[in-house]
Amino acid sequence: MSVRDAIILAMSEEMRRDENVFLMGEDVGIFGGDFGTSVGMLQEFGKERVRDTPISENAISGCAIGAAMTGLRPIVDVTFMDFIVYMMDNIVNQAAKTRYMFGGKGQVPVVFRCAAGSGVGAAAQHSQSLEAWFTHIPGLKVVAPGTPADVKGILKSAIRDNNTVIFLEYKAQFNMKGEVPLDPEFTIPLGKAELKREGKDVTVVTYGRMLERVLQAADQVREADGVSVEVVDLRTLIPLDKEAILNSVKKTGRVLLVNDAHKTGGFIGEIAAMIAESDAFDYLDGRILRLAAEDVPVPYNAKLEAAMLPSVERIKKYILKLVNKR
Amino acid sequence: MSVRDAIILAMSEEMRRDENVFLMGEDVGIFGGDFGTSVGMLQEFGKERVRDTPISENAISGCAIGAAMTGLRPIVDVTFMDFIVYMMDNIVNQAAKTRYMFGGKGQVPVVFRCAAGSGVGAAAQHSQSLEAWFTHIPGLKVVAPGTPADVKGILKSAIRDNNTVIFLEYKAQFNMKGEVPLDPEFTIPLGKAELKREGKDVTVVTYGRMLERVLQAADQVREADGVSVEVVDLRTLIPLDKEAILNSVKKTGRVLLVNDAHKTGGFIGEIAAMIAESDAFDYLDGRILRLAAEDVPVPYNAKLEAAMLPSVERIKKYILKLVNKR
Amino acid sequence: MAKSKKSTAKQEIPKEKLLHMHKLMCNIRNFDEKVNYMVKRGQVPGMTHFSVGEEAANVGAIAALSEGDLITSNHRGHGQTIAMEIDLNEMMAEIMGKATGTCKGKGGSMHIADLDKGNLGANGIVGGGMGMAIGAALTQQMKKTGKVVMCCFGDGAVNEGTFHETMNMASVWKLPVIFYSINNFYGISTPISSVINIDYNYQRACAYGVPGHLIEDGNDLLAVYNKFVELVDYVRSGNGPVLVESLTYRWHGHSTSDPGKYRTKQEVDEWKKKDPIVKYKNYLVENNLATEEELDEIDRKSLDAVEASVKFAMESPEPTLESAFEDIFAD
Amino acid sequence: MAKSKKSTAKQEIPKEKLLHMHKLMCNIRNFDEKVNYMVKRGQVPGMTHFSVGEEAANVGAIAALSEGDLITSNHRGHGQTIAMEIDLNEMMAEIMGKATGTCKGKGGSMHIADLDKGNLGANGIVGGGMGMAIGAALTQQMKKTGKVVMCCFGDGAVNEGTFHETMNMASVWKLPVIFYSINNFYGISTPISSVINIDYNYQRACAYGVPGHLIEDGNDLLAVYNKFVELVDYVRSGNGPVLVESLTYRWHGHSTSDPGKYRTKQEVDEWKKKDPIVKYKNYLVENNLATEEELDEIDRKSLDAVEASVKFAMESPEPTLESAFEDIFAD
Numbered sequence A, B: 001m002s003v004r005d006a007i008i009l010a011m012s013e014e015m016r017r018d019e020n021v022f023l024m025g026e027d028v029g030i031f032g033g034d035f036g037t038s039v040g041m042l043q044e045f046g047k048e049r050v051r052d053t054p055i056s057e058n059a060i061s062g063c064a065i066g067a068a069m070t071g072l073r074p075i076v077d078v079t080f081m082d083f084i085v086y087m088m089d090n091i092v093n094q095a096a097k098t099r100y101m102f103g104g105k106g107q108v109p110v111v112f113r114c115a116a117g118s119g120v121g122a123a124a125q126h127s128q129s130l131e132a133w134f135t136h137i138p139g140l141k142v143v144a145p146g147t148p149a150d151v152k153g154i155l156k157s158a159i160r161d162n163n164t165v166i167f168l169e170y171k172a173q174f175n176m177k178g179e180v181p182l183d184p185e186f187t188i189p190l191g192k193a194e195l196k197r198e199g200k201d202v203t204v205v206t207y208g209r210m211l212e213r214v215l216q217a218a219d220q221v222r223e224a225d226g227v228s229v230e231v232v233d234l235r236t237l238i239p240l241d242k243e244a245i246l247n248s249v250k251k252t253g254r255v256l257l258v259n260d261a262h263k264t265g266g267f268i269g270e271i272a273a274m275i276a277e278s279d280a281f282d283y284l285d286g287r288i289l290r291l292a293a294e295d296v297p298v299p300y301n302a303k304l305e306a307a308m309l310p311s312v313e314r315i316k317k318y319i320l321k322l323v324n325k326r
Numbered sequence C, D: 001m002a003k004s005k006k007s008t009a010k011q012e013i014p015k016e017k018l019l020h021m022h023k024l025m026c027n028i029r030n031f032d033e034k035v036n037y038m039v040k041r042g043q044v045p046g047m048t049h050f051s052v053g054e055e056a057a058n059v060g061a062i063a064a065l066s067e068g069d070l071i072t073s074n075h076r077g078h079g080q081t082i083a084m085e086i087d088l089n090e091m092m093a094e095i096m097g098k099a100t101g102t103c104k105g106k107g108g109s110m111h112i113a114d115l116d117k118g119n120l121g122a123n124g125i126v127g128g129g130m131g132m133a134i135g136a137a138l139t140q141q142m143k144k145t146g147k148v149v150m151c152c153f154g155d156g157a158v159n160e161g162t163f164h165e166t167m168n169m170a171s172v173w174k175l176p177v178i179f180y181s182i183n184n185f186y187g188i189s190t191p192i193s194s195v196i197n198i199d200y201n202y203q204r205a206c207a208y209g210v211p212g213h214l215i216e217d218g219n220d221l222l223a224v225y226n227k228f229v230e231l232v233d234y235v236r237s238g239n240g241p242v243l244v245e246s247l248t249y250r251w252h253g254h255s256t257s258d259p260g261k262y263r264t265k266q267e268v269d270e271w272k273k274k275d276p277i278v279k280y281k282n283y284l285v286e287n288n289l290a291t292e293e294e295l296d297e298i299d300r301k302s303l304d305a306v307e308a309s310v311k312f313a314m315e316s317p318e319p320t321l322e323s324a325f326e327d328i329f330a331d
């Protein structure tokens, strides 16, 4: 099943299960979503629950939050994550803080589904992965699953969660295929990383879009260079599974961090800092390396666009660098 | 001179020097700014150049950017930095990317002056330091000076810079006093950190509001414990003076990072990561420690509010921890 | 667009309700004057905004709501909150940052809420409550509760983009929400007339195909109340949103510290002569709907209640340090 | 609010100009049809939006501007850019991502700009150009240049908050800016009638105290042109902004991939019958303002220019990897 179909399935199952769940956003209805992630849902659930909106990101996000505070459980299709700029007040100043400011009363169960990342030739205003903004704001959960099965399991948990969840999906990976459990009770808990590969020489921590490349790189260096790579797939950024990261680092003593957001100020910087201030620091056999998108706005030209991201080759090179193989 | 007066002086000097410079924002005119940072300027420069606006942060920021693209040099008083949520499209998708997307044509010389941080009992929606959001976006400069003289020198450079600059000023420190050069040609280049103290045992890297406390802590541990602390005051976050940081870390081998923004996803995480991936890593004698605001929305109660920030005592404790003195 | 009627009780408002509305206005006045007094003495730790002068605009509107209806408010939320009959003790404790406060001392003046009573909260962001309001209205519509939502904001707030987007969405979806602009003529120091190019905010209703209403004397409690009875009924009947505006005035500065250079003493004094509480008292007495003694007695009791709230707040404990780390996430 | 006049050249437009406008419409048509052809064959690397069907609404408006006037546009910017007489070679090279492109291959279709000619750029964010437009207008006002700014956007864009804030600010400050809504009846799949509760976008002018104008036949080049001559003059004279709307239609899908289920083939065909280029040609010929041969010759030359631009683009080098790291900051 593709990531796209996993998203449709997760939302549909949850909407069947709980009548308070509904989907809203621009062109989610007859158009089936800018990325086809709601094709067929209008037909099953009708216009009330698959709700086309005006081009009004502020009202969309505000409306979702108010609905959530009063008992509904909206899923918002943000489409391109870049448009979340118009939702910042509602997400950051309202949704994230309401419960705290009100002394523990109320909750805001909204999922913001954001199509992140580059890869479709849409240039600088349509290619950003902005998860770091939200990881910095107490009160928000942030998730970025990297396989179709994880997409389904994490999205379902996000919908069931009583907090606001920023959900990253990757426009370059809607067609990515994989096994997906069909059990409607299959979920994956938020806050749990998964060891996608076990290994002993090097730890690679990643999430979201880069998982696919990291796994390829890990398999290739194991095969070609005999380097045993442990791949820690975060899936959830907030709450962060620090234990999984630190345990792996303590085991291998070498660590590479990979994401598709810009390097400076990106979330992997937080992970590096977290490791460097922890007791795992004492187990480190070398520097903590990072591979991320270059610090340039995403260029339009397809070759340049591609070159701004960590490639499988570069990930391999960094892994080998860590074990002093090259 | 107070920080407030240094801001007024810097803006006024630049407005005298260059007729293209002007100030706009809510209540900057007869009210003199929400924090008194434009008192008297309406009288000198008139309504055209000290421009009161509607409560329309999106239009304010967009207007500033369009004016800048066509030859003016606006300074925007954002007032509380929290309200920048309504300016995100203009700053992030427009100002930061325009020149790049247009293949090197055009420039957007706007300064966004943001009153950051807690300390005035204004609670969660009026107390944020959000610099990390902007450090993550290629194309923006970000500055956070910590003394009245630096405020003046950096603000003047920011106004003269041909790029969009996010300028942090701290609501808790508008009354902070210090010597300020009166020479209208006094400026401080962006991108240069300053060693506010030289030392050999421990490096503390900080910026903005926390500088004051770090200096107190450094002086106290030197006096009381004989620990020689080197204080690297960044002043500019982007472009980052990596060399200054790394040189100091190589010298001392021990490093503490301090800022007043939330810890998770904050800019000091980026600095920790930058150190941990550099050759300075090999000089480290211990973990890279961070002290930052707690990861909770800023509470209203004054005691809780204060307790969420690194205190001089805690900074001292961390310094001493690094040299194993306690 | 219909204009408001003048003071009248001809819809036969029960005496109990008439007196109760007086009490709520007194509560607002006494409460905020007391907080102001304490602010001046440094006894209040944070930023506060007062509703003094705007009592009728608040009480008249909210008194027209029914049990289960909801509101959102803004930074100047005391008036609405008190009109929604929040517990004064808890409110005062909150403003003093105490553990017994509405928000356990973590929200303060700008974040007082009472979700159980339908108050979705004051809001420190101008326009910040508008999205919530239409969302709450969507819930009422989808769940067919028959409840309405009142979204309260100032005059300056109509220039936020969120006003436009939420008004439009509410109109297109016919949501049961009343947009209520309490026009006190200034946004901080900025006269509304200098930042809109029409005469009144309510006229913006034209852009959304919704009815716009002006209550010219927003200090006339019954004018406000009568108009809102009509509007609440209209909205509850499924006709979609309305935009309504009351003209009133704030007696005090914008917030805790305000040099006040942007308006003349004369202007402020003129408005003080139009005191909404005095006006209402006179009306009730002149029309033999209540005696002066009755009304004064209510005022005195209100003062006592406010004093009691201060005592309660003063004697209440500070929140613990640990409490700062609680209530971030729901389970 | 005034409605538009029908086709007429009675203001004695010089023949040269009449033919030139025809050429620009042909350029838009031929250019975009060519790009569409290449998109279908995978020869264009990124997202594109076409102006086919909307030629008159674009050319008529921009032809009314003078040297030094400025525009901002949106994601569907080809029509405006070509009407502003951008170099077609560079534009095609940009769309193909080449180093010789307008933006050195770094911007693509959604970011074509020509700052020297007053085109402040297409914009990928709906409403993203509105702030820039009023800022550019502020510059003209403060520097007393006598120039005006035209801010182009679609129908769906009027529901963004930025529309509201910038319209209002422009009105209050009397900025020389024309807000121009090119109404093609859909925002992606969403009919404008389903997301506003008034008949037309131009009616929103009432909320800002500015004149609103409707050009009912936005496919009638001279109707558009004549109306804009009048409006540009009004705005240039210091009267503040206007809001104007043209009704037109896009022939192709919203963007590169669009299943198109939201509108019927019949509807599309009806609109194709109202082809703005055919309409204009007929008018010129019937009124003896030009011969069919002359006009066809212009079209042929336009086709040649487009083919030449493809050749230019094809033969142009890819940008170097290093170039990706340039142009982030100004010195």
Ligand SMILES: Cc1ncc(C[n+]2csc(CCOP(=O)(O)OP(=O)(O)O)c2C)c(N)n1
Pocket: B026, B055, B057, B083, B086, C075, C076, C124, C125, C126, C127, C153, C154, C155, C156, C157, C158, C184, C186, C187, C188, C254
């Ligand atoms: C988004 C945002 N911008 C600016 C402010 C600062 N601010 C607080 S109250 C206020 C004026 C509001 O005016 P109005 O809506 O008329 O309400 P009033 O205070 O007069 O009751 C401003 C500008 C804010 N809190 N939020």
Ligand SMILES: Cc1ncc(C[n+]2csc(CCOP(=O)(O)OP(=O)(O)O)c2C)c(N)n1
Pocket: A026, A055, A057, A083, A086, D075, D076, D124, D125, D126, D127, D153, D154, D155, D156, D157, D158, D184, D186, D187, D188, D254
């Ligand atoms: C802020 C933002 N929201 C959503 C989008 C996605 N989007 C691109 S074009 C478009 C429709 C625009 O409709 P309209 O303004 O009518 O212009 P048209 O495409 O019809 O010319 C949408 C929703 C966007 N680019 N930016």
Ligand SMILES: [Mg+2]
Pocket: C154, C155, C156, C182, C183, C184, C185, C186, C187, C188
């Ligand atoms: Mg006001």
Ligand SMILES: [Mg+2]
Pocket: D154, D155, D156, D182, D183, D184, D185, D186, D187, D188
């Ligand atoms: Mg359209």
